[in-house]
């Protein structure tokens with residue numbers, strides 16, 4: 001999405017040309033002369049749309065548009081609409097595709113020139129194939145959405161817990177809660193098989209809420225155990241999807257669950273990714289501050305991938321950041337990656353933000369992170385994610401550096 005400034009009298013689009021974008025008027029006025037509405041010409045102003053056929057693949061414009069005063073227009077491209085439509089709920093996507101197609105064919109039939117009608121018919125087969133594919137995809141998504149729904153109702157999800165140790169003392173400081181699906185026929189499924197589809201179908205919202213609630217309950221159990229055995233207390237880190245931040249009462253829901261479960265709130269860390277900070281920065285910031293004020297710790301996950309602006313660390317109330325696994329993998333052989341990790345570590349020390357190093361698989365990687373004075377480490381070298389009953393063997397243990 002971008003903006004263009006248009007001078008009074010300038011022509012913006014011409015009838016019959018193939019478009020690839022539509023326009024929203026931000027300020028100013030545009031006169032439209034078109035063949036589709038009964039009006040021969042009319043004017044659109046702020047908040048109104050024109051050139052909408054430009055977002056339908058291979059459709060031509062049916063209007064001519066001329067600015068009748070200096071105007072500012074928001075340009076929305078076909079690709080952007082397509083991207084947003086793929087991210088939308090499958091039901092919404094089905095309806096959107098249906099109406100766009102219906103609208104396109106009716107318009108061509110009634111208002112298209114002979115040439116446009118011929119071109120439209122010649123692409124019929126392509127179009128039908130595409131619609132068929134997208135219908136099949138959408139039906140598949142419905143099926144998976146239903147399966148995820150019933151998995152939730154039938155308690156088929158479980159949490160595994162991956163230990164996170166203190167790189168200073170070696171003791172188990174906490175765990176990352178990672179979801180698994182005990183599928184009735186396919187066995188234990190990793191999130192790799194279902195998280196993306198749960199995001200696309202918005203099922204991540206109820207699933208994420210279940211994960212959070214389950215983590216709170218387990219945190220209470222772990223607390224009871226550590227108190228009984230005089231072991232150090234542990235935190236639990238929970239992954240929160242950007243989609244959950246789009247739910248207006250998410251913060252209240254989390255507070256209510258924390259209250260119901262009686263969890264010691266500061267024991268729970270919420271892992272968010274940069275996408276949360278980028279999408280609607282103002283709303284996210286407000287929600288994060290509310291969560292932080294309530295006592296939750298906030299962790300920025302997968303740091304170093306994506307856009308990774310260090311300014312996020314100033315803008316948002318982040319307690320910890322997780323250096324992405326790709327840096328752990330690269331830093332021993334690649335000087336640039338090492339320098340980035342060194343810079344992040346240095347900066348975080350100055351800003352009072354703690355670092356969690358992810359994906360530690362070798363002793364060399366662990367030693368390097370210790371040399372850089374990073375606070376926490378997580379990875380297969382220390383332990384793979386464990387089913388809950390195995391967690392109790394780990395609580396209160398300490399990793400003896402150098403003896404492995």
Ligand code: C2E
Nearest residue numbers: 178179190191192211239240241359360361378379380385
């Ligand atoms: P993530 O948040 O980056 O989680 C870390 C992933 O790295 C986990 O995979 C973990 O098993 C894996 N891992 C840990 N140590 C190592 C290592 O040393 N080497 C390698 N190669 N991998 C390591 P997992 O459990 O398959 O989770 C994958 C992703 O699924 C997570 O990535 C997270 O984005 C998502 N996910 C998992 N549970 C949840 C959840 O409850 N909610 C949401 N929204 N996403 C989740």
Ligand code: CA
Nearest residue numbers: 176239271301
């Ligand atoms: Ca994570």
Ligand code: CA
Nearest residue numbers: 301302322358
């Ligand atoms: Ca991560």
